[in-house]
Amino acid sequence: xxxxxxxxxxxxxxxxxxxxxxxxxxxxxxxxxxxxxxxxxxxxxxxxxxxxxxxxxxxxxxxxxxxxxxxxxxxxxxxxxxxxxxxxxxxxxxxxxxxxxxxxxxxxxxxxxxxxxxxxxxxxxxxxxxxxxxxxxxxxxxxxxxxxxxxxxxxxxxxxxxxxxxxxxxxxxxxxxxxxxxxxxxxxxxxxxxxxxxxxxxxxxxxxxxxxxxxxxxxxxxxxxxxxxxxxxx
Numbered sequence: 001x002x003x004x005x006x007x008x009x010x011x012x013x014x015x016x017x018x019x020x021x022x023x024x025x026x027x028x029x030x031x032x033x034x035x036x037x038x039x040x041x042x043x044x045x046x047x048x049x050x051x052x053x054x055x056x057x058x059x060x061x062x063x064x065x066x067x068x069x070x071x072x073x074x075x076x077x078x079x080x081x082x083x084x085x086x087x088x089x090x091x092x093x094x095x096x097x098x099x100x101x102x103x104x105x106x107x108x109x110x111x112x113x114x115x116x117x118x119x120x121x122x123x124x125x126x127x128x129x130x131x132x133x134x135x136x137x138x139x140x141x142x143x144x145x146x147x148x149x150x151x152x153x154x155x156x157x158x159x160x161x162x163x164x165x166x167x168x169x170x171x172x173x174x175x176x177x178x179x180x181x182x183x184x185x186x187x188x189x190x191x192x193x194x195x196x197x198x199x200x201x202x203x204x205x206x207x208x209x210x211x212x213x214x215x216x217x218x219x220x221x222x223x224x225x226x227x228x229x230x231x232x233x234x
Contacts, residue, residue, distance in 0.1 A: 008050030059094035167219035
């Protein structure tokens with residue numbers, strides 16, 4: 001093996017003598033180096049040798065879709081899994097630890113997200129750039145549950161109504177006013193009536209007791225009270 005005009009050759013003597021000179025021929029053939037490297041590796045020449053070698057330069061990992069990917073040291077690659085309602089992200093970070101290429105995985109599982117529960121035009125990605133979020137729609141619903149009213153040996157059952165829901169509230173900095181701006185709403189009764197309940201006693205007699213019954217609910221604004229720490233409450 002030798003280097004001739006920048007090209008490596010592998011030389012050997014032939015088995016048959018040259019018919020003219022009577023000497024064995026010296027046959028040389030160029031050496032073809034395989035410079036094709038797998039993903040994440042690069043071909044580098046080696047001083048004093050005809051052929052170089054493949055040297056790892058990037059981290060290699062298998063993504064969730066079973067594809068093999070590479071990533072440079074210090075860089076991060078994101079793999080998004082699932083749809084908007086069941087979204088999760090895997091961040092792959094490449095590190096070189098004493099010559100060893102290591103892939104660190106950080107998985108983010110997003111909370112359930114339903115665009116139909118959002119105020120129009122408020123959908124956005126959170127600060128981490130993975131999960132979807134929005135300003136939820138306000139809702140305030142009237143619900144009822146059967147309860148038993150007891151007074152002494154007299155009792156009755158009736159449907160007690162109440163208000164349940166999530167109403168618009170926020171706390172954000174106003175650059176225009178140079179202060180925190182707050183909005184506080186809560187789900188509360190809108191219409192209440194007084195109903196008289198008849199409680200049946202063990203001897204068959206009846207007594208009567210008045211109860212307030214919620215007939216309708218709505219989101220109602222209120223004044224946000226400042227905490228000493230700068231937070232707010234209602």
